[in-house]
């Protein structure tokens with residue numbers, strides 16, 4: 567309900583190949599994450615909405631992300647430091663292939679096995 571914290575993966579997995587999915591999961595560059603500072607404390611967040619002086623923001627430092635309503639925000643800036651969790655999860659190529667295979671199955675019902683070599687993009691994504 568409301569604003570999702572990330573993209574609809576079933577839509578993405580329906581149109582992207584396994585390699586493209588892996589690249590997006592492991593890429594460092596993200597577009598929507600902001601560094602939100604409130605009462606001298608900064609956290610990574612996804613803005614949901616702004617209403618008058620109040621903002622609603624998904625706090626990505628909580629697991630799972632937590633919706634917070636804040637009234638006295640000091641600053642909202644781009645957050646180049648945020649790491650997308652799958653980057654740090656230490657998936658093996660087999661596990662990455664299984665996650666992507668599962669998403670493709672939810673998107674299209676495809677039961678074709680995704681192979682580890684189809685998602686081997688780590689050397690590329692490390693430098694992005």
Ligand code: HEM
Pocket residue numbers: 571572573575578587590591593595596597598599612626631650651652665
């Ligand atoms: C295996 C689990 C996950 C998969 C397969 C996955 C996949 C993806 C993909 C494909 C994107 C699109 C990236 C792009 O378009 O550049 C994305 C973006 C995003 N994901 Fe995930 N993700 C996973 C876990 C998580 C978790 C655990 C969180 C939060 C705690 C998260 C938060 C986000 C956010 C906030 C974005 C948007 C980033 C931005 O554009 O600024 N993801 N994810």
